[in-house]
Amino acid sequence: MTPISLSKEMLSLKLAEIWQVLTPEQQNYLYDQALVRRYAKGEMLYEEGQSAEYLMAVLTGCVKIYKEGHKTRIQILRLVIPGQYFGYRARFVEESYVTSASCLKPTEICLVPMVCIERLVNQNLSLAKLFIRLLSRDLGVCDSRSISLTQSHIRGRLAETLIFLAYAY
Numbered sequence: 010m011t012p013i014s015l016s017k018e019m020l021s022l023k024l025a026e027i028w029q030v031l032t033p034e035q036q037n038y039l040y041d042q043a044l045v046r047r048y049a050k051g052e053m054l055y056e057e058g059q060s061a062e063y064l065m066a067v068l069t070g071c072v073k074i075y076k077e078g079h080k081t082r083i084q085i086l087r088l089v090i091p092g093q094y095f096g097y098r099a100r101f102v103e104e105s106y107v108t109s110a111s112c113l114k115p116t117e118i119c120l121v122p123m124v125c126i127e128r129l130v131n132q133n134l135s136l137a138k139l140f141i142r143l144l145s146r147d148l149g150v151c152d153s154r155s156i157s158l159t160q161s162h163i164r165g166r167l168a169e170t171l172i173f174l175a176y177a178y
Contacts, residue, residue, distance in 0.1 A: 011047040013117065023068050023119060030135035042125040047117050054110040054118065061100035063120040067091050070116025074108050088113070094143060097123060
């Protein structure tokens with residue numbers, strides 16, 4: 010992982026969804042706390058069982074969130090593309106990661122310490138509502154995927170996967 014520098018203006022564009030609900034003082038605090046790092050293809054971001062220390066946002070590249078199964082078989086649960094946040098759910102429920110994450114290609118990630126996020130959530134109702142909306146959207150996607158996996162024929166599941174991959178890339 011290689012640290013890189015990002016201007017406040019660029020960070021405000023990359024994290025627009027969070028940035029817009031913060032006060033100027035909170036924006037400065039977030040900027041001071043945020044780290045931007047470049048990761049190589051295949052590099053691990055976190056592993057199952059680790060504690061959640063950062064909210065992560067993909068700036069460039071792509072991340073796979075996956076679970077290792079029987080005999081190290083990997084089940085990809087989702088892909089995270091630029092503009093999406095991940096890695097924070099475990100901290101909000103005070104548990105360790107139940108998945109692992111690695112980069113599918115060279116990727117730039119903005120890491121914001123969860124201590125910083127928790128402080129901002131406690132100060133800013135709009136930010137708390139944003140996280141509720143993000144978590145609710147993710148839950149809806151999981152529900153839809155569960156229904157699709159249990160009720161769709163193989164061709165339908167394959168078509169959905171191809172559409173998703175086309176969108177992600």
